Amino acid sequence: MTLAVAIVTAAGAGTRLGADIAKALLPIGGRTLVEWALYGLAQSGCVSRVCVTAPNEALEQFSEVLEKSKVFAGEVIVVPGGVTRQQSVYAGLTALKESGIVLVHDAARPFASPGLIRRVAQAVNDECPAVVPGLPVSDTIKEIGDGSPAPVLNTLPRARLRAVQTPQGFLGSVLMEAHERFIDEAADDASAATDDAVLVEWMGLPTFVCEGDPSAFKITTADDVQRAESFLSSSTAGYVSVMEG
Ligand SMILES: Nc1ccn([C@@H]2O[C@H](COP(=O)(O)OP(=O)(O)OP(=O)(O)O)[C@@H](O)[C@H]2O)c(=O)n1
Numbered sequence: 001m002t003l004a005v006a007i008v009t010a011a012g013a014g015t016r017l018g019a020d021i022a023k024a025l026l027p028i029g030g031r032t033l034v035e036w037a038l039y040g041l042a043q044s045g046c047v048s049r050v051c052v053t054a055p056n057e058a059l060e061q062f063s064e065v066l067e068k069s070k071v072f073a074g075e076v077i078v079v080p081g082g083v084t085r086q087q088s089v090y091a092g093l094t095a096l097k098e099s100g101i102v103l104v105h106d107a108a109r110p111f112a113s114p115g116l117i118r119r120v121a122q123a124v125n126d127e128c129p130a131v132v133p134g135l136p137v138s139d140t141i142k143e144i145g146d147g148s149p150a151p152v153l154n155t156l157p158r159a160r161l162r163a164v165q166t167p168q169g170f171l172g173s174v175l176m177e178a179h180e181r182f183i184d185e186a187a188d189d190a191s192a193a194t195d196d197a198v199l200v201e202w203m204g205l206p207t208f209v210c211e212g213d214p215s216a217f218k219i220t221t222a223d224d225v226q227r228a229e230s231f232l233s234s235s236t237a238g239y240v241s242v243m244e245g
C-alpha cells in the first residue's frame with residue numbers, strides 16, 4: 001500500500017472540557033492526547049509524515065512535547081491552526097502539499113486503533129477518494145426545527161445511520177479541491193463543516209463509510225477523560241506498557 005500522510009488536528013481550545021491548557025496537551029496515562037494520536041499513526045505503519053495543527057500561542061510547546069517524546073519516527077511538522085477545525089485542516093493541507101493519500105485525524109480521538117487507521121488508508125488506496133469510519137448508532141435520531149419544544153421534521157431509519165469518526169481518508173488532490181471550494185464557509189462555526197467528508201459531499205462526489213472502531217471515541221467533556229483513563233488501564237488496551245519510559 002502507498003504510504004499516507006496525516007493531518008492531526010490539535011488546535012482546538014477544548015472549551016467543553018474546560019481545562020486550563022490546550023486540550024491536545026492534556027496528559028492521560030502520562031502522555032498528552034496529541035502524543036497518543038501520533039502513537040496510533042506510528043503503530044499503523046502506513047503513515048510517513050504528519051502535520052499537527054496547534055493553537056498559535058502554543059506552537060513551541062507542541063513542538064517541544066513532540067520532539068522530546070519521539071513517538072513518531074517520520075517527519076513531524078507543527079503549524080498554526082485556524083479559528084475553526086475546517087481552517088485548521090486547510091492549514092495542514094497547505095503545509096503538506098500532498099496529492100496522494102491524506103488522513104485527517106483528531107487529536108481528540110487519541111486511541112484510534114492502528115487497525116482502524118490502516119483500514120481507512122487501505123480503502124483510499126483501493127480507489128475510494130473519500131472514506132470515513134462509522135459506527136452504528138443506538139439512539140433514535142430526529143431532525144428538529146426551531147422552537148421549544150422543537151417540532152420534529154424527520155426521523156431517519158436508524159439502520160442506515162452511522163456516527164462517524166476520524167481518521168478520515170482522502171485523495172489529497174480531492175480534499176484540497178473541496179477545502180478550496182468551500183473556504184468561505186470555514187470562517188466561522190455556524191457555516192464551517194463539522195468533518196472533512198462533508199466538503200467532498202458538497203462537491204457532489206461520492207464518499208464512503210468503512211467500519212469504525214469504538215477505540216476512536218472522542219474526548220469532548222470531562223466524562224470522556226474518565227473514559228480515556230479507564231480505556232488505558234484496561235488490560236485489553238495494551239497501550240500504556242508500550243509508551244512507558
Ligand atoms: N480551530 C480548531 C478547532 C478544533 N480543532 C481540532 O479538531 C478536533 C475536534 O475538535 P473538538 O473536539 O471540538 O475540540 P475543541 O475545538 O478543542 O473543543 P471545544 O469545541 O469544546 O472547544 C480536536 O482535535 C481539535 O483540537 C482544530 O484543530 N482547530
Ligand SMILES: C[C@](O)(CO)[C@H](O)COP(=O)(O)O
Pocket residue numbers: 085106163164165166194195196218
Ligand atoms: C470530525 C469529527 O470528529 C467526526 O465525528 C467531529 O465532527 C468533530 O466535531 P467537533 O465538534 O469539532 O469535535
